[in-house]
Amino acid sequence: MDRVVEVEQRCADAWPALRDVPLGEWRLRAAGGFTGRANSALTTGSPGCPVPWALRLVRAFAARNAIAPTAHVVVGSRSEEAVSAAGWRVDAAHPGGAESLVLTGRPESFASPKGDGVGVSAVPTSAWWELTAQDNPTPAQRHVLGSGFIVGFGSVVRGGRVVAAVRGAVVGDLLHIARLVVRPEVRRGGVARALMGGLASWGVANGATRCALQVAEHNTAALTLYASLGCTEHHRYRYWIP
Template identity: 35%
Template sequence: MEITGAGRLEVRITPLDVGKRVSIRRLVDPSEGPGTFTDVVGVLTSWDEGGVLVLTRRSGEVVRVPETSLVAGKTVPAAPARRRGPAADFAELTRVASRAWQPVESERLGEWELRAASGFTRRANSALAVGDPGVPLDEALDRVRSWYAERSLPAYVQAATGAAGTQETLCAALEERGWTREVSADVRIGALAPVADLAPGRDPVALARSVGGPDGGWLRRYQRASGDPAPHMLRVLESGPSVWFASVAAEPAEGGGDGGDTPVAIGRCVVDGRWAGFMAVEVDPAHRRRGLARAVMTALARRALEEGASAAWLQVETDNTAAGALYAGLGFTTHHSYHHYRAPRD
């Protein structure tokens, strides 16, 4: 049904709009009478017979709204128009990102991809749930859980929100089935040339192509490589069409010496056609606020330009405000967000 509110406020959405992006205004607590309203924008993922709407926001947050609290509602475009940065769609970015962080083992489930790398990162140890799994959702999730259980790994599903073609409906369905959203990250994109045009900084950056993988010093700085790196970790780090590692050496110690053999800053870049992906940009806490992260990214961007790339992407966890501020200053804007949902514990 279509509900009409008082005055010019109208609810112009119905259950037939499930799957569309909508904007609604609701009364915060109808029992307290008129007064406080709030707005919600997201994909309408369900409208059940009990009169409860479920909206999934760009961030992946699921909001449940009683029909009785609605005072206004309308459908809105699938995604806001992008004003700057390279043109990109979700499907293309997802393919590029998956090639930059490849698992050791994978298997198809319809159009989904089950990925495993002995637990090294969720990105390489989760089901990439893009497209149709070829079976009903509950059966697909059972197969996901069994596949990871056979490998003594927790079962994760990676799904995205916030752009045309993303999986808000799937995210809501996972939550309804008790899957827990553990980590969310933004996929940000930007033009490559402005990053390459930055001043290189006073600390020289060494670049090495992935022939035999990153060296020992790079791995000692990499926070995920605690102790000696396992073969599966190296295989993931080396994966990608054209992989480059950058590092900034420690300053010489007073009285001579090389100041240690662990770099003070590192980064990784994967060049794939027109795209350059930046990841593993890390700086020794004692050397932060010196522009080392920018220097690493500039050096990698220049190399990517030489290989013909023109656009850049990266992933940053939503709660990493420091990194988010750095990338915003370099011109990166959020294209969409992705989330890792963990299966319920038996």
């Protein structure tokens, strides 16, 4: 399997949609509108039919699930050429940014013993939800963030308060890292690095030998942090709409 396709498929497995329907090698995903990744058609590989017809099926699936028709397309891929030729365009107004980078790295290179207040649990706490989603997460948020075969909910507690949180999911040998949030008052104090180190150790203990992160192009702070941990760009994807 192509390495880009393999990484995209594992990332999709790590970020489970409420509905995930195959269309050939494509995946039609819906999760109540929560995140572009869980509410778009992953277009790696062949849909098993002409792309214009496949895109009509994408639109029908979106209508049935009350979401906007959207295609998740790897930059420079054959799918991108075909989706463009079918008349779709890049969604420049996408709330999370039209283009994202997929970074990969080796978790053992930044794994570290649990620092003061750093922990990774199998069950998300209300404080973890409050930081990463909201006080009362929707069913879609609970499914996307809370489910999976091996999922870890990382947090940093200082003064009895959760000041940072992150989600990790292990799929095969890949640690998927997402939803890193640090409260403004403790930023630039090494909290994010300590939390990432604790999550990396948890991932390695659960069989991960590599990691992946999907980061919006405009999120320069996150990109700077992940670069300092040895993560590099693997490929990019964009969201396309009719």
